Structure formats: C-alpha cells, structure tokens
Amino acid sequence: DIVMTQSPDSLAVSLGERATIKCKSSQSVLYTNDKNYLAWYQQKAGQPPKLLIYWASTRESGVPDRFSGSGSGTDFSLTISSLQAEDVAVYYCQQYYDTTLTFGGGTKVEIK
C-alpha cells in the first residue's frame, strides 16, 4: 500500500498569514496520463471531510482561491495563502493511484 506522510502534525498561523502543509507518498502517484492522483480534504470539528483539491492542483467548485495545491510524483503541498478564522480544521491528503486508497495522518491548523 502507498503510505502518505503529512507534515507537520499541527501548525499555528496568524490570521492573514500563509499556511503550508506537506504530503509525501511512499511511491509516485503520477500516472501515465500525466495526472497526479492526489486529493486534499478539510475536516472541521464535528463535520465530515470536504473535498478541496483533486488531481493535486484542481480546486473543487466553490472552494475559495486562497486554497491551492501543488507538487508532482511523491511530494505535494496544500497552501492557504491568507488564513481565515473559518479555515481552522484538520487537513488530509489522499492518494487514489493505488487500488487501496490511503490518507495521510492529518495536519491540524490553528490560529496563532
């Protein structure tokens, strides 16, 4: 199975500042169609996860453009360009390259 490793486990960022979360896969999730099979989710307390980004960098409809995804192969990032109070949540990456789908362990984002 592909192991997804996120870093850091948690981070505290001031309002309006940038937050960056890393995700590393144990093997490449770049397929022959030149797409990275990597998604990002946001989970607020007491709620189900919400899809933010898929294909590593495609923003889901309705997601604010302060959220962006980048990376290829095995190394990926989720960036929140200007942190808002409503962005406090746990963020997960997920690979869907392998037949066994796997998630990262999550990164908790808080306000400093």
Add this chain to the structure above:
Amino acid sequence: EVQLVESGGGLEQPGRSLRLSCTVSGFTFDDYALHWVRQGPGKGLEWVAGINWNSGAIGYVDSVKGRFTISRDNAKDSLYLQMNSLRAEDTGLYYCAKGIGRRHYSLSHAFDMWGQGTMVLVSS
C-alpha cells in the same frame, strides 16, 4: 441538493455482525462509485471499501477483507456494508462517500460528497 444518509450503526459485541446502509439523493445514483470511509475516535481517515457504478470493480482495505462486503442496489439508490466478525478496532464513525467521475470503471478517484456518518462501537 446532494445528500448521503448513513444508518445501521450501533453497539455490537466482538464477533457479531452489523449491516450499514447509505441512501442517496440529488444525483443519478447508478452513475457513480461509492465508498465507505471510517474514522476511529480521535483518529484520522481510513478508506474501508469501494464499489464502482455497476459493481464491476470492488475493493477493500486489507484489514477487512473476508469480513466485510460492500454492495449496492441501484434500483433503491442504496449502498450497503455487511460487517461480519466485528473487532474492537472496527470501532469508528463510518462515512459513505461519493466518487468524482461519472461511470469510471475503477475506484481511483477523489470523494466529492460525504454523509454525516453512522457510529459503530464494537465492545463486549
């Protein structure tokens, strides 16, 4: 409005069985793959099982293979998870999630809609 509503959770003893259901509305049920994802208390997300639009592709995480069975009834717009030989480590909130991508054969996709989940507690 797209909705996925899970049911069937509860408290069950180790070794016993439970059947989870997920009923959906707001989209054409038989066009999309569906999955079960669980979250242990205070823990992260774990994909459990998935089934494509026509039941032609089915997958499970290793820890549930041979114990859990995912199925769907396209006539009833319903997804199921039959959980046998339950273990304490199966405890968690079980989410039903919809795959992006209409009529993809594989299970390789992100999840664009989630239910609120149904809680499963396995304990003696």
